[in-house]
Amino acid sequence: MTDDELPELCPRCDATGVRVLTRSPVPGAWTMFSCTTCLYSWRSTEPAQATTASTYPPEFKINPADIDSMPVVPAVPERKG
Numbered sequence: 001m002t003d004d005e006l007p008e009l010c011p012r013c014d015a016t017g018v019r020v021l022t023r024s025p026v027p028g029a030w031t032m033f034s035c036t037t038c039l040y041s042w043r044s045t046e047p048a049q050a051t052t053a054s055t056y057p058p059e060f061k062i063n064p065a066d067i068d069s070m071p072v073v074p075a076v077p078e079r080k081g
Helices: 064-069
Strands: 018-023 031-035 041-043
16 A cells, blocks of 8 residues: 555445545655544554455454444543532
8 A cells, every 4th residue: 555545445344434644744654544434543554454454354343333332441430529
């Protein structure tokens, strides 16, 4: 993957809502991408296992339909006083 190439799919959830989150202060060093569906983020310089949907470990993939029912971990504590 090159720094100018916007991925078609999120590696973790296979959604198409991938955007550029930020770019390296050193031009061309790396680009950081983020999925607008599952909020996964990655740099263009990471290995294919972390950046490509077809090689992302299946045991860590998530189904976008399940996101709303996932628990918030850690839970936000109740306000004291």
